[in-house]
Amino acid sequence: MNTDAFLDGNAAAGMLGELFAVEVTAAGAQCAHCGRVSVVAQARLYVDSPGVVGRCPSCEEVLFRMVRAPGRAWLDLRGVNYLEFALPEDG
Numbered sequence: 327m328n329t330d331a332f333l334d335g336n337a338a339a340g341m342l343g344e345l346f347a348v349e350v351t352a353a354g355a356q357c358a359h360c361g362r363v364s365v366v367a368q369a370r371l372y373v374d375s376p377g378v379v380g381r382c383p384s385c386e387e388v389l390f391r392m393v394r395a396p397g398r399a400w401l402d403l404r405g406v407n408y409l410e411f412a413l414p415e416d417g
């Protein structure tokens with residue numbers, strides 16, 4: 327493998343910091359199951375579990391799961407193909 331062809335994940339810090347500093351509930355999310363793009367805030371949220379589960383408003387499959395514990399959190403986005411963020415034009 328050519329080790330000159332990639333950087334380590336720290337090189338993504340600026341871009342990831344920009345994305346996760348915005349209001350994520352306003353982002354568009356494409357469901358990995360049915361392909362519908364909906365705003366994260368439109369997800370059906372289930373809170374009667376060890377964490378929080380967000381389900382697609384169209385097909386009801388799991389979009390994301392979140393678990394919070396003292397000093398840490400887990401975010402499982404495997405039900406989302408991508409998130410789309412509206413950003414200022416200067417980026």
Ligand SMILES: [Zn+2]
Binds near residue numbers: 358362387
């Ligand atoms: Zn869906």
